[in-house]
Amino acid sequence: MLNLIKLVVGVTSVEELSERQKQATNCRNHSEYGALPVVHTRSFPRRSEEILEGGSLYRVIAGLIQCRQRVLDIQTDTRSDGTQGTLFLLSPEIIRVEPRALRPFQGWRYLDSKDAPPDLTGSMLTNLPPHLQKELTLLGL
Template identity: 35%
Template sequence: MTLHLIKLCVGIETPDDLRALQHGRRMAVGDALVHTTRMMPRRASEVLTDGALYWVMKGAIRCRQTILDLEAVTDPETGRSACRIHLDPAVVDTEAWPWRPFQGWRYLAAEQAPPDRRTVPGADGDDVAAMPDEMRDALREMGLL
């Protein structure tokens, strides 16, 4: 069974901002893309089975990245145990699903995860993907999407 992680992306407003930040870090540090957090998931085997890290930005889940590995490490500054989440560099936009703030990370069941956002209108004439984010969010709040 696949299990995902969800985490707040503090100070980042859009998936494009996240892409730019991570690209800059990779250029400065090297190809490895990791995010360090304090706690190691106890259900790591489920997370490593096609799991992803879903990012919450501006009160909604807006994108995800595939988790490649979870590594237990010791924080050199504090001496505390930590977890490095190795991420695929590809940031995949998802439908914006409202999510309340929380601390740390949380598990996210596969059935609770938002679908990937379509980047082009479908062959059936669906233009939802072409709408601006604000319009799509407003229509979703009204229950029309």
């Protein structure tokens, strides 16, 4: 199984990401799953079959990997300017992960499962503001 990782631009928290994904402009109907949140990107992943075997899209918010969502489908799409693009159709469930600092990058990257941060379960970190999560992570706590 293979994952993807991508920055979330203009969002400062997981809660804000969740609210943004509920907007109609950020959803698409899927014949099997109904309305799903989508992420637009330019290039189609060559290893899409591996991603669709249970992979997730990990999200970097405020300099930290903070959450993930399962990738349910990957589709080509025609953008508003007529160029080809790609849509990642995601599970509506946002799963928080152990925060990990990451420098900015463009586009998306592959993320092997062995390198992905573990899911958070019952941790106090989920209730901390992003700036405190980042400070604690940078301190190695």
